[in-house]
Amino acid sequence: QSVLTQPPSASGTPGQRVTISCSGSSSNIGSNYVYWYQQLPGTAPNLLIYKNNQRPSGVPDRFSGSKSGTSASLAISGLRSEDEADYYCAVWDDSLSGLNYVFGTGTKVTVL
Amino acid sequence: EVQLVESGGGLVKPGGSLRLSCAASGFTFSSYSMNWVRQAPGKGLEWVSFISSSSSYIYYADSVKGRFTISRDNGKKSLFLQMSSLRAEDAAVYYCVREYGDYKQGTEGFDYWGQGTLVTVSS
Numbered sequence: 525q526s527v528l529t530q531p532p533s534a535s536g537t538p539g540q541r542v543t544i545s546c547s548g549s550s551s552n553i554g555s556n557y558v559y560w561y562q563q564l565p566g567t568a569p570n571l572l573i574y575k576n577n578q579r580p581s582g583v584p585d586r587f588s589g590s591k592s593g594t595s596a597s598l599a600i601s602g603l604r605s606e607d608e609a610d611y612y613c614a615v616w617d618d619s620l621s622g623l624n625y626v627f628g629t630g631t632k633v634t635v636l
Numbered sequence: 637e638v639q640l641v642e643s644g645g646g647l648v649k650p651g652g653s654l655r656l657s658c659a660a661s662g663f664t665f666s667s668y669s670m671n672w673v674r675q676a677p678g679k680g681l682e683w684v685s686f687i688s689s690s691s692s693y694i695y696y697a698d699s700v701k702g703r704f705t706i707s708r709d710n711g712k713k714s715l716f717l718q719m720s721s722l723r724a725e726d727a728a729v730y731y732c733v734r735e736y737g738d739y740k741q742g743t744e745g746f747d748y749w750g751q752g753t754l755v756t757v758s759s
Binding site for chain 1: 657671673680681682683686697698731739740742743744745746747749750751752
């Protein structure tokens with residue numbers, strides 16, 4: 525059971541804006557940076573956002589990340605059919621049990 | 637071109653052992669931290685283990701602590717995961733993943749992933 529909670533699904537029509545939430549706690553999102561990954565069907569995950577809101581080169585600016593307190597969000601604007609994928613938030617969690625990298629529960633985005 | 641190529645996966649009986657390898661190329665391997673991440677069929681991503689660039693820091697998920705050992709050989713640009721006392725719940729695709737930076741200052745994320753190697757645990 526992940527300590528980062530995401531909605532299991534989200535959907536939108538082409539051109540719409542979709543937002544995915546990621547809820548954590550003070551030991552993870554509240555004190556460390558958030559990362560977002562996209563996993564297209566049958567492929568390895570791909571880094572979308574690092575350090576809360578930074579995009580690696582090659583990632584379209586349609587993807588944006590934000591963080592507030594113990595929650596984070598990924599927004600996809602101008603939704604396209606190729607955005608249909610699973611999305612995961614992640615964060616380093618330095619709790620009493622040690623340092624762990626935690627992935628969120630994942631959100632499947634469907635383009636209607 | 638950055639490449640991470642995993643090998644060593646396969647079918648193993650419960651309680652058995654397996655050693656995964658990851659061959660890195662296209663970047664200065666010794667400058668990067670490395671991780672193993674796994675994904676059970678139809679399930680989400682699960683981080684398994686981290687090793688810093690010089691092997692000074694090593695961390696494990698609670699689910700594998702005491703059973704798995706991560707290591708690296710910077711001279712051979714290789715990452716390893718020794719898995720023992722394997723259980724059915726360890727069955728997954730195992731990915732070798734690159735990371736740069738310190739988590740407190742913020743890393744550049746898991747920016748390159750291998751294609752994964754499948755581990756099946758069954759009698």
